[in-house]
Amino acid sequence: MPERRRLDPSFATTTDIMEAAGVTRRTVTAWIDAGLLPKPIKISLGSPGGVFNRFPMIALEQARFVAAKRAEGLSLQQIAELLAKQGGPVARPAVRSRGAAHKPARPAGRRR
Numbered sequence: 001m002p003e004r005r006r007l008d009p010s011f012a013t014t015t016d017i018m019e020a021a022g023v024t025r026r027t028v029t030a031w032i033d034a035g036l037l038p039k040p041i042k043i044s045l046g047s048p049g050g051v052f053n054r055f056p057m058i059a060l061e062q063a064r065f066v067a068a069k070r071a072e073g074l075s076l077q078q079i080a081e082l083l084a085k086q087g088g089p090v091a092r093p094a095v096r097s098r099g100a101a102h103k104p105a106r107p108a109g110r111r112r
Contacts, residue, residue: 011054014040021063028063034076036066036083 012020017028017037031037040053062083069079 010057012057012060013055014053017055017059017063020060021067023063023067031063031066031076035080036076037062 014025014028017023018025021028023031028037032039037059038056040055040059042051043054044051065083066079069082070076074082
């Protein structure tokens, strides 16, 4: 088994979440897409270090909570409602720059 990367202990990796909840990488991705886990920050270590995700440590407890509720038979929607009542990170709207809404669309055609 390869040695795991040593990261800032205030952050968790996808592998940490998978191990905490006993789920696969695909399940973690589905839970992020459903808003049950916070979106990770992508970190690049450059070549040959690679790119990986960092989650806030609260994501570990959230993943355990979601896994426990799934084991009880709750749907992802029901779990999202429970998290919303608890004030957990349910899907947040994407952040846009202030100027993005006011920029006119570029016409298709030649580039300058």
